[in-house]
Amino acid sequence: MGFGAVLLELNGYQGMDVINVMIIGVFQDFRSITEILLKSIPLILIGAGLCVAFRCNMWNIGAEGQLYAGAVAATLVGVSFPGLTSWIYVPLVLIAGALGGAFWGGIAGYLKVRFQASEIVTTIMLNYIALIATSWLVTGPMKDTKAAYPQSARLLREAWVPDLISGARLHIGILIAIALALVLYVYLYRSSAGYAVRVVGINPHAARYAGMNTGRNMMIAICISGGMAGLAGAFEIAGVTHRLYQNISPGYGFEGIAVALLAGNNPMYAIFSGGLFAVLRSGSELMQISSQVPQVLVSIIQGIVILSVVTFGALRFFSRRRG
Amino acid sequence: MTDDKPMNSPYLLQMKEIYKSFGPVTVSAGVTLEVKPGEIHALLGENGAGKSVLMSILCGILKPDSGSIHYKGAPLNIGSPREAIRHGIGMVHQHFMLVPNLTVAENYVLGQGTPLRLINDMKAVHQRITALSDRYGLDVRPDAVIEDLSVGEQQRVEILKVLFHGTDLLILDEPTAVLTPQETDRLLDLMRDLVADGKTVIFISHKLDEVMRVSDQISVMRDFKVVHTTAVTDTNPRELARLMVGRDVLMELPRGSANPGQVVLSVDGLSCRNDLGLPALKGVSFSVKAGEIVGIAGVSGNGQTELSLAISGLLPIDAGKVSLEGKDITGLSPAEINQLSFAHVPEDRHKMGVLLPFTLAENAILHRYNQSPFAKKGLLQRGVTASFARDLIKRFRVKTPDEEEFLANLSGGNQQKLVVARELARDPNFILVSQLTRGIDIGAIEFILQEMLKQRDAGRAILLISTELEELFTVCDRILVMFHGEILGEVPADRSRLEEVGLMMAGQRSAPAAAMEPALT
Numbered sequence: 001m002g003f004g005a006v007l008l009e010l011n012g013y014q015g016m017d018v019i020n021v022m023i024i025g026v027f028q029d030f031r032s033i034t035e036i037l038l039k040s041i042p043l044i045l046i047g048a049g050l051c052v053a054f055r056c057n058m059w060n061i062g063a064e065g066q067l068y069a070g071a072v073a074a075t076l077v078g079v080s081f082p083g084l085t086s087w088i089y090v091p092l093v094l095i096a097g098a099l100g101g102a103f104w105g106g107i108a109g110y111l112k113v114r115f116q117a118s119e120i121v122t123t124i125m126l127n128y129i130a131l132i133a134t135s136w137l138v139t140g141p142m143k144d145t146k147a148a149y150p151q152s153a154r155l156l157r158e159a160w161v162p163d164l165i166s167g168a169r170l171h172i173g174i175l176i177a178i179a180l181a182l183v184l185y186v187y188l189y190r191s192s193a194g195y196a197v198r199v200v201g202i203n204p205h206a207a208r209y210a211g212m213n214t215g216r217n218m219m220i221a222i223c224i225s226g227g228m229a230g231l232a233g234a235f236e237i238a239g240v241t242h243r244l245y246q247n248i249s250p251g252y253g254f255e256g257i258a259v260a261l262l263a264g265n266n267p268m269y270a271i272f273s274g275g276l277f278a279v280l281r282s283g284s285e286l287m288q289i290s291s292q293v294p295q296v297l298v299s300i301i302q303g304i305v306i307l308s309v310v311t312f313g314a315l316r317f318f319s320r321r322r323g
Numbered sequence: 324m325t326d327d328k329p330m331n332s333p334y335l336l337q338m339k340e341i342y343k344s345f346g347p348v349t350v351s352a353g354v355t356l357e358v359k360p361g362e363i364h365a366l367l368g369e370n371g372a373g374k375s376v377l378m379s380i381l382c383g384i385l386k387p388d389s390g391s392i393h394y395k396g397a398p399l400n401i402g403s404p405r406e407a408i409r410h411g412i413g414m415v416h417q418h419f420m421l422v423p424n425l426t427v428a429e430n431y432v433l434g435q436g437t438p439l440r441l442i443n444d445m446k447a448v449h450q451r452i453t454a455l456s457d458r459y460g461l462d463v464r465p466d467a468v469i470e471d472l473s474v475g476e477q478q479r480v481e482i483l484k485v486l487f488h489g490t491d492l493l494i495l496d497e498p499t500a501v502l503t504p505q506e507t508d509r510l511l512d513l514m515r516d517l518v519a520d521g522k523t524v525i526f527i528s529h530k531l532d533e534v535m536r537v538s539d540q541i542s543v544m545r546d547f548k549v550v551h552t553t554a555v556t557d558t559n560p561r562e563l564a565r566l567m568v569g570r571d572v573l574m575e576l577p578r579g580s581a582n583p584g585q586v587v588l589s590v591d592g593l594s595c596r597n598d599l600g601l602p603a604l605k606g607v608s609f610s611v612k613a614g615e616i617v618g619i620a621g622v623s624g625n626g627q628t629e630l631s632l633a634i635s636g637l638l639p640i641d642a643g644k645v646s647l648e649g650k651d652i653t654g655l656s657p658a659e660i661n662q663l664s665f666a667h668v669p670e671d672r673h674k675m676g677v678l679l680p681f682t683l684a685e686n687a688i689l690h691r692y693n694q695s696p697f698a699k700k701g702l703l704q705r706g707v708t709a710s711f712a713r714d715l716i717k718r719f720r721v722k723t724p725d726e727e728e729f730l731a732n733l734s735g736g737n738q739q740k741l742v743v744a745r746e747l748a749r750d751p752n753f754i755l756v757s758q759l760t761r762g763i764d765i766g767a768i769e770f771i772l773q774e775m776l777k778q779r780d781a782g783r784a785i786l787l788i789s790t791e792l793e794e795l796f797t798v799c800d801r802i803l804v805m806f807h808g809e810i811l812g813e814v815p816a817d818r819s820r821l822e823e824v825g826l827m828m829a830g831q832r833s834a835p836a837a838a839m840e841p842a843l844t
């Protein structure tokens with residue numbers, strides 16, 4: 001934060017004032033807090049999912065595309081089945097989103113396992129495909145015929161994720177995100193299946209020696225991370241926008257990577273690092289409004305925060321290993 | 324620091340009262356080491372005695388907490404390995420520091436100079452490598468890619484790398500661990516040649532015979548200190564061994580004669596290819612009976628690696644058949660083979676046998692992570708695992724604070740003890756062990772070999788693949804020699820046949836029995 005303040009001063013702003021606005025401002029009232037929590041939902045979901053992929057040494061950079069794939073799948077289901085009750089419809093929409101994301105991640109996983117294609121490259125390429133396909137869908141086949149803007153039809157009411165608190169946009173997704181992050185923690189560190197995922201990530205030779213199927217574990221890991229990103233997309237659609245737009249995600253998929261790294265690839269810590277990034281995101285919007293600090297500078301400050309935390313984490317890790 | 328008279332010192336290198344600790348763990352407790360120019364100075368000691376740490380300090384990889392280092396009469400303060408190289412100090416590490424997918428020449432120039440200059444100089448680099456290689460008879464081709472080379476060849480590449488950088492003081496960390504007797508002889512000769520060239524050699528080893536043969540001075544390390552320094556002429560192996568472990572070492576393990584029973588493992592006409600698709604095994608046939616230890620001798624890279632991988636299901640088999648206790652296991656997956664009465668101590672523990680960032684407890688259940696009692700309903704049973712790991716640690720005297728320690732923090736010998744303990748805990752009728760004692764100390768070697776003999780006497784069938792003839796002759800009942808993917812011959816494990824095994828390892832078929840018989844009668 002000190003760095004950030006210095007940086008702001010250098011650029012001609014009242015450094016500490018801006019920081020104060022950012023920190024105090026985001027917590028100023030009940031509504032701001034619910035907005036932070038709302039922003040943290042996709043970050044926690046994506047971050048926790050990516051922890052699993054990264055632990056398996058699958059560098060999934062495609063959470064953004066998987067989020068869009070999930071959002072499209074959720075929208076398709078969410079507009080198509082009138083007459084279902086919420087109890088059935090909402091889970092159906094969410095599952096569709098998760099499956100959409102898992103499928104999108106699974107493509108990269110399959111290419112990796114079958115053809116040794118670098119998942120870093122393929123997931124990035126799949127991002128573009130997903131984003132452009134979404135644009136095409138909302139301007140073409142899925143376009144709401146009554147609307148002037150490129151957007152899909154509105155989701156049926158029964159498919160909307162219920163709000164957590166009436167009067168705020170915050171929905172019950174926050175509880176599900178936290179619960180799923182904890183489930184993934186148990187999966188990764190307390191279950192046999194998660195043990196195999198971690199062994200494959202650290203040393204595939206040892207994994208084969210232990211009788212593990214390395215390819216299958218890699219597929220599982222990337223599908224879990226894709227599924228979580230897809231779920232994040234479904235929540236954005238069914239919980240916030242209720243329609244599919246071209247740009248439903250302001251880069252949650254990429255920020256999720258930082259969330260996972262900051263959490264040390266531990267899904268439980270992704271709850272906190274996801275929350276922190278939500279604060280930073282809210283703060284950055286506020287900084288722009290109140291002090292006209294450009295977005296770019298805000299991103300730099302975010303970068304500094306990430307770097308310092310990750311560096312300290314890495315130092316701790318190495319000093320422990322040296323002994 | 325500068326109170327010593329410079330240049331008058333008779334020593335090339337003086338390390339005085341070196342202390343180093345990581346938190347509560349002391350790894351160097353006031354070491355004093357003095358090396359004269361032009362000598363071969365052996366640093367003898369068990370793994371975990373502090374030899375490698377001391378050399379890491381000398382090479383600038385670690386910083387000492389206190390103590391002084393004088394080199395060529397002046398205080399030496401090195402901050403990085405690159406500075407050490409500039410001062411003419413070069414180390415050949417026990418675990419090779421080579422980039423597998425680069426060529427020899429590319430490895431040598433790594434981190435040296437700018438890329439553009441390097442492209443221009445590459446030809447000169449190649450010439451220099453060839454010249455050095457010819458001069459010392461190392462058989463190193465500058466354009467060979469590292470990952471295609473056998474372990475023994477990679478070692479020669481490492482040694483040549485240090486020479487390439489123009490080193491005055493060479494540190495060789497366990498250099499003979501992977502060499503045949505003939506190659507070892509050649510290396511010891513090479514060390515003599517280097518000294519004759521005016522270079523100085525620090526020879527880290529735990530092999531008494533080699534140390535006795537080649538060294539001028541010997542410093543023995545124990546418990547992170549140099550406990551004794553002596554001229555080789557003033558000592559004997561027995562004294563050195565006692566100094567190393569603080570007790571007498573049994574150079575000859577006591578053992579009864581074998582009592583072989585039923586055939587447990589039978590390999591029939593086994594053929595397979597290596598990673599590069601080249602034939603690695605060409606119709607290998609042999610069998611191992613219950614209650615015997617069969618050794619596979621051979622220079623590394625003659626198909627031993629592929630043999631162990633093929634038997635354990637990790638390498639596809641082209642032709643032939645492998646049976647375990649009468650059951651055909653050819654083509655079974657590693658997971659299926661793991662379900663059988665089978666244990667495997669792999670040849671490269673870092674590459675395959677262990678997970679360094681995992682704790683000992685997590686490593687202990689590598690094969691059984693999804694089996695009862697270590698897992699129930701898909702969840703790991705941490706309590707059961709911890710007490711299982713504690714049991715292994717206790718029975719095999721693994722030196723560790725507790726079972727939650729990271730494996731990376733253990734010495735090589737203790738890591739290997741854990742691997743052996745884990746494998747034997749599977750209660751296997753057949754045990755496949757590969758390079759069991761590579762790079763580990765005498766105490767651990769003796770302990771593990773004794774454990775192997777106990778397993779033999781308990782009626783287990785053991786296949787021991789090793790490049791260490793000493794190890795093979797100590798525990799095996801019969802020895803097969805592999806050369807170029809074939810079994811060249813079999814001899815009983817009688818030390819009088821040592822020469823014969825050595826010749827077969829070099830590709831010479833043993834004198835046919837028919838030719839020997841007339842001489843006997």
